[in-house]
Amino acid sequence: MPDFNLNDSLNLLSKFTLRRAWNAGKVLSSYWVSKWTGKPVQWGYPISLSFEPTTSCNLRCPECPSGLRAFTRPTGMLEQDFFRRTIDSISKELLYLIFYFQGEPYLNPGFLDMVKHASCRGVYTATSTNAHYLTDANAKRTVESGLDRLIISIDGTTQDVYTQYRVGGNLNKVIEGAKNIVKWKKALNSTKPFVFFQFLVVKPNEHQIEDIKKLAKEIGVDQVRFKTAQVYDFEEGNRLIPTIDKYSRYKQKEDGTFAIKNGMGNHCWRLWHSPVVTWDGLVVPCCFDKDAQHRLGDLKKEDFRTLWHNDEYVKFRTQLMVSRKNIDICANCSEGTKVWED
Numbered sequence: 001m002p003d004f005n006l007n008d009s010l011n012l013l014s015k016f017t018l019r020r021a022w023n024a025g026k027v028l029s030s031y032w033v034s035k036w037t038g039k040p041v042q043w044g045y046p047i048s049l050s051f052e053p054t055t056s057c058n059l060r061c062p063e064c065p066s067g068l069r070a071f072t073r074p075t076g077m078l079e080q081d082f083f084r085r086t087i088d089s090i091s092k093e094l095l096y097l098i099f100y101f102q103g104e105p106y107l108n109p110g111f112l113d114m115v116k117h118a119s120c121r122g123v124y125t126a127t128s129t130n131a132h133y134l135t136d137a138n139a140k141r142t143v144e145s146g147l148d149r150l151i152i153s154i155d156g157t158t159q160d161v162y163t164q165y166r167v168g169g170n171l172n173k174v175i176e177g178a179k180n181i182v183k184w185k186k187a188l189n190s191t192k193p194f195v196f197f198q199f200l201v202v203k204p205n206e207h208q209i210e211d212i213k214k215l216a217k218e219i220g221v222d223q224v225r226f227k228t229a230q231v232y233d234f235e236e237g238n239r240l241i242p243t244i245d246k247y248s249r250y251k252q253k254e255d256g257t258f259a260i261k262n263g264m265g266n267h268c269w270r271l272w273h274s275p276v277v278t279w280d281g282l283v284v285p286c287c288f289d290k291d292a293q294h295r296l297g298d299l300k301k302e303d304f305r306t307l308w309h310n311d312e313y314v315k316f317r318t319q320l321m322v323s324r325k326n327i328d329i330c331a332n333c334s335e336g337t338k339v340w341e342d
Helices: 006-014 018-038 080-090 111-122 136-145 161-163 171-187 204-221 311-326
Strands: 050-051 096-097 123-128 148-154 194-201 222-226 248-251 258-260 281-286 338-341
Touching: 006 194, 018 050, 050 080, 050 111, 050 248, 080 111, 080 136, 111 123, 136 171, 148 161, 161 171, 161 281
Parallel strands: 050 096, 096 123, 123 148, 148 194, 194 222
Antiparallel strands: 222 338, 248 258
């Protein structure tokens, strides 16, 4: 089913103000004007924003720069003062804060304080975690922080299958963390955060799709999302590419090689409404620029309202509208390849 839950949807709608609605209308209009004219037009400011709490991670997932320790950019922690200044400068227009990019958010000791700060500004907040740090105390603080959405990555229902992708992980900790969140939601009489299991479908775990649905129901999480896996070396095949076509980002051609399923038009909604900010203040086009190679600005050197309309952003949007297929981070884009279930 689609990504819809009545309580969660009403909660998101409650975050709208006249100013945020007006801003969203301007951004959407400018995107469609850009598509129609073939020239980048940008009105308004971001509707949503991804902020990176840290690049550090406790796991060693095989297709993740954090897990592979393969970043060329420095590893570090988002500073609270910088985060607050940035959020405060755009919170009147900002609707949605995606509080993750690379790394495990709960490794940043100030993470939940920053969530609470954004929540107090009326911004819808979401994060994604491997749940190894959802202790009883952290679960209580998470609910109290006002976090609106919690994505728990769980890619297997048995330890041996789970660790084929979540290398170094402990499935029992993930399950216990999920139970802690559900417990404290009930104890504090809170409908937030909306909790769902995110199951990255790969060949080693595709036989556990029905099992993860049952586990989610037993624990009491709100929803299960099945996500297609991004594989860097896919052309000649890869051990992670699932055999179930519905859950694969790739298709096999007649010559036996693999290609991305999605067509690639010369436009992208993300570039008009949702930038990504690294822990050290760099602004990049989207979450596929994991190593921050396409740097569109530095928030520690310039104001966001200026940066959002600067020459680098105009150049990148122009390039995207001329020939998106020639932009490296677009080559493995997963837009439209997520599957939702009850």
